[in-house]
Amino acid sequence: MRTIRPTISTAARRGAIAAALLAAAFVSVQASSTAAPSAAESLGSVPAEVKEFITGGELLVELRDVYGLDASGERGTDFTDETETGEISRVFAWTDDYLAGIETEDVVRLLNEWIVPILVDDEPVGLATVWIQPETVLPELALFVPDRELALALSEVPDAAALVHDEGADAWFALQDETLTPLVAGRSGLESPAPLADVAIVPPADDAGEASTTSTGIPIAAGAVVLLLAAIALALLLPSRLGPARRARLAAAVPREAATREAAPAEGGSAAAGLRREQSLTRTGRQIKRALEREELAAERPAAKPGAARLGRMLKQRRSR
Structure with missing residues (x-):
């Protein structure tokens, strides 16, 4: 184990190693695909700059800044001066062709990730992941998982x-000589070493296909239309003995309720569209109300006597002579 001694790298040193680090990163990516990495491939996969970042103190500084104890002292991890690091390991992943079931010799590829167990007072406290930041081309802390069991499981990779x-x-x-050994079984169901050809690999979930947008605007609009049609039918079927005021109130009540519901935009919808729908329904309600009032006035007007229309025309003709 190596004890981390916090140091602060100068800007001059960072600038001097940037070019070398970039070259090392790209060289490792060019050789990223392999069938079953040999000892030589695994042993040369940790750039000197990454190793210096982890063991020279910069990793400890970032761990304390991001994952250390908070002001209350109750949340976070206490990275004391006795913080140590375990063995550094380069991380591989399955190739896309292998996951797709395409026959290929390149089953794994290198990632821009290195993991290292973190120990405090000789006790594992979690697992740190380091990567090379593409913009600065310098190592940085990418993630820390405060999981003791995970740190123990990945502390001795062959x-x-x-x-x-x-x-x-x-x-x-751990993949070696076409044999797959589970270090953390997860959901794989693999409990002991087995030939790679006999292991069913589970492709990662496609996050892009999981997001789907379902608008509730259509159901709300349909409900408003149904309520509006119900109001019209109710107004037409009301018995004539109801007074004009009562009929108008009943006819206008449902459209008003429909307009209120329609005006509230659905999640992710447009407030302007909801306002336009509200105004449209309000105008329709007023038209129904005026039609009912005209019907009531016509019903209450005294009925014309037989022959009254003909007599009126005759009187009009006489006046014009």
Whole structure:
């Protein structure tokens, strides 16, 4: 184990190693696909700059800043001066062709990730993931998982094996000579070493296909239309003995309620569209009300006597002579 001694890198040193780090990163990516990595491939996969970041104190500084104890001292991890790091391992992942079931010799690929167990007072407290930041081309802390069991499981990866992170099964494997050994079984169901050809690999979930937008605007609009039609039918079927005021109130009540519901935009909908629908329903309600009032006035007007229309025309003709 190595004790971390906090140090602060100068800007000059960072600038001097940037070019070398970029070259090392791209060289490792060019050789990223392999069938079953040999000892030579695994052993050369930790750039010197990444190792210096982890063991030279910068990792401890970032761990304390991001995941250390908060002001209350109750949340976070207490990274004391006795914080140590375990063995550094490069992380591999399954290739896209292998996940798709396409016959290929390249079953794993290198990732821009290195994991290292973190120990405090000789006790494992979690697992840190380091990556090379593409913009600055410098190592940075990417993630810290405060999981003691995970740190223990990944503390002794065989030197000649590739450490494979299987995201689909949330598992970690050691792949060596076409043999897959579960370090963290996850949902893989694998409990002991087995030939790679006999293991069913679970592809990771497609997050892009999970997001779907379902608008509730159509059901709300349909409900408003049904309420409006019910109001019209109710107004037409009301018995004539109801007074004009009562009939108008009944006819206008339902459209008003429909307009109120329609005006509230659905989640993710447009407030302007809801306002336009409200105004349209309000105008329709007023038209129904005026039609009912005209009907009531016509019903209450005294009926014309037989022949009254003909007599009126005759009187009009006489006046014009």
